[in-house]
Amino acid sequence: MVKKWRCTVCAYIHEGPEPPDICPVCGAGKEFFEEVKEESGEKAAGGSGLPTWQLDGSETQVEVIRPAIFKISYGLYVVTSINGGRKNGQTANTVFQVTDNPMRVAAGLNKNNLTCEFVRESGVFAVNILGQDGHDMVRHFGFRSGRDVDKFADVAYVTGVTGAPIIEKCIAYLECRVLPEKTVDVGSHYLFIAEVVAGKLKVDAEPMTYAYYRRTK
Ligand SMILES: Cc1cc2nc3c(=O)[nH]c(=O)nc-3n(C[C@H](O)[C@H](O)[C@H](O)COP(=O)(O)O)c2cc1C
Structure with missing residues (x-):
């Protein structure tokens, strides 16, 4: 059975024969990992109907929350835009479909990025969906x-x-095309909600996901 190791600093769980040299979430060294001993049988499987874990007061700490938020799945895209005659684009994982009818998507772009500036100026962007060979x-x-x-x-x-x-x-x-009244200022980023006005499936292949990119980069 595969072993599990808990980072005692941030609660990140690593699976493998050994703990990782460095915690990918908080950077703590190997010595900060302890093996997670699973309880066996019905209790561990939740078969008794009782929960196998309890809140312990740590749930509101940022370092405890962070490994959980990293379990949200994402795709990985290149968001492109224009400004006058200039073109630019950036990698983004925070793109998602909001509604199918009308067809709307959202993209979260950092205010410091040139792409964000271009989207603000032009009101248009394209979501380029990468295949699994899109690492470059x-x-x-x-x-x-x-x-x-x-x-x-x-x-x-x-x-x-x-x-x-x-x-x-x-x-x-x-x-x-950005719906200006639906652009949300979320502090460091703008969340652009936009109408999909054109698009095409060019190659019916598996899309790149953030998890796949991290595993294979
Ligand atoms: C895997 C990956 C995912 C990223 N996701 C986002 C994202 O969702 N939103 C964002 O604003 N920046 C994201 N970035 C960072 C931008 O792509 C990066 O800051 C880029 O250099 C900005 O370029 P620009 O200034 O030309 O627009 C991501 C970068 C990588 C490598």
Whole structure:
């Protein structure tokens, strides 16, 4: 049976024969991990109808909450936009469908990002949905800013109906027009809610997810 190790600093659970050298959540070293001893039989399986764990007062601590929030699943996308004749794009995981009818999506973009500035200015963006071979695109658009480099200088793309660039290496894309009255200022980010006005499935392949990217990067 696979062993489980709990980080005593942040409660992150690692599965494997040994604890990790460094906790991926809080950075604590191997020595901070303790093995989780599972209770056997009916009780552990919850078969008695009684819960197998209880609140212990730690649940409101940020370091206890964080490993839980990291269990939310995401896709991984390149959000592109325009401003005048300029194009830019960034990697984003915080994109999701809000409603199917009308077709609306939301994207959470950091206010410091050039892409966010472009979306605010132009009111349009495209969600480029990556396939599972899209690691290079995640890196290309996710680790440097369009303020320092022209990210489209060496990336193949076509211009969509909104003017936003659609990158060649996506399996599907959605072009979106921001609903200005539904843009939410959430502090560090804006949450843009937008109408999907165009889009296409180009290749019927498995999309990239954040979990898959982290496992295989
Ligand atoms: C895996 C990954 C996921 C990311 N998710 C988001 C996100 O959801 N929202 C966001 O604002 N930035 C996110 N980023 C960070 C931006 O992609 C990054 O800051 C980018 O350099 C901004 O570029 P820009 O200034 O050209 O817009 C992510 C980066 C990576 C590598």
